[in-house]
Amino acid sequence: MAPRSSKRSSSRSILPTVLTYIGLAIGLVFAGFPILWMFFSSLKSNTEIFALPPKLLPDVYTLVAYASIFDDPVKIRFFINSYIVAGVVTLLTLLVAIITAYGFSRYAFRFKNTLNIFIISTQTVPPITLLIPYFGMVVAFGIFDTYFALILTYLVFTLPYAILLMTGYLNTLPKELDEAVLVDGGTSWTALWRVIVPVSVPGIVATAVYTFLLSWNEFLFALTLTKSMDLRTVPIGIQLLMGQHAFEWNEMMAMSVLGSLPLLLLYLFAQRYFLAGMTSGSVKS
Incomplete structure (x- = not known):
């Protein structure tokens, strides 16, 4: 019975850590995705930005906007x-x-x-x-x-x-x-x-x-x-x-x-x- 109780206690201690990392990952995606979209959009032509369906990565990378x-x-x-x-x-x-x-x-x-x-x-x-x-x-x-x-x-x-x-x-x-x-x-x-x-x-x-x-x-x-x-x-x-x-x-x-x-x-x-x-x-x- 002792090994089972130790396994249960260890799983209970790991669960909050896992949930914390999941929450941080969701928050990172929520905060970081608009920044990635802004960066990759700056590497697109103005026409490609309006392409449907929208794409995160450009088909052709260009620095025309920066130029x-x-x-x-x-x-x-x-x-x-x-x-x-x-x-x-x-x-x-x-x-x-x-x-x-x-x-x-x-x-x-x-x-x-x-x-x-x-x-x-x-x-x-x-x-x-x-x-x-x-x-x-x-x-x-x-x-x-x-x-x-x-x-x-x-x-x-x-x-x-x-x-x-x-x-x-x-x-x-x-x-x-x-x-x-x-x-x-x-x-x-x-x-x-x-x-x-x-x-x-x-x-x-x-x-x-x-x-x-x-x-x-x-x-x-x-x-x-x-x-x-x-x-x-x-x-x-x-x-x-x-x-x-x-x-x-x-x-x-x-x-x-x-x-x-x-x-x-x-x-x-x-x-x-x-x-x-x-x-x-x-x-x-």
């Missing part, structure tokens, strides 16, 4: 604009969020809880409700159709969450790190940049990924606050491929693939440094 993008300076400009806006927004967000989060995490000051509640409350406002007020302010300040308008607007949306994320991460770090710097004659500013920031690499990277992702994919405000082709971003460029009488689906898929690559590379880079940042700078030599 059309790289040969067009206007489309290249879309990517340059996205890199400029998303890069500047990410850097400014990190700078402000790190300094602000350090103040919230390490100091007690008046109206601290009120400011925290205000920052959290900003995340409950749907961005679309702010579109008309922002448009009016941008026009009134004379910055319509400029990089500054996009960067300033995106900062309003990225900073609150970045501050909350960084504050939560800095709260997990012991205050003894700061005190050790002060004992050695350093200042709070030295403690922040020489000790806290190196230890906070995982939180900083996570914040940077979120900020870059939000800025890169934003569509509504990029469409509203710009009008010239010299300032359009990648999401707007994809939308502009939808003509009045025909859609360049293969070019849309190719631009979507190229637009997804920076995010993919950013995630790969972030994954590499997550564990390394957990311990770097935390040991005093």
Whole structure:
């Protein structure tokens, strides 16, 4: 009877694992199939995309969609604009969020809880409700159709969450790190940049990924606050491929693939440094 009971217990322990892998496989197919369809569609001609019955793999692989993008300076400009806006927004967000989060995490000051509640409350406002007020302010300040308008607007949306994320991460770090710097004659500013920031690499990277992702994919405000082709971003460029009488689906898929690559590379880079940042700078030599 003992062998039978051991077999039953082992089968019961294996069953949840099998079900978990089955669920993960279904989720992988559900999430990955649209990406595969987008990639292989970018390697088809526009005519083959509409072939019936639809096929995942193209009959003839072609890079005509990618060639059309790289040969067009206007489309290249879309990517340059996205890199400029998303890069500047990410850097400014990190700078402000790190300094602000350090103040919230390490100091007690008046109206601290009120400011925290205000920052959290900003995340409950749907961005679309702010579109008309922002448009009016941008026009009134004379910055319509400029990089500054996009960067300033995106900062309003990225900073609150970045501050909350960084504050939560800095709260997990012991205050003894700061005190050790002060004992050695350093200042709070030295403690922040020489000790806290190196230890906070995982939180900083996570914040940077979120900020870059939000800025890169934003569509509504990029469409509203710009009008010239010299300032359009990648999401707007994809939308502009939808003509009045025909859609360049293969070019849309190719631009979507190229637009997804920076995010993919950013995630790969972030994954590499997550564990390394957990311990770097935390040991005093």
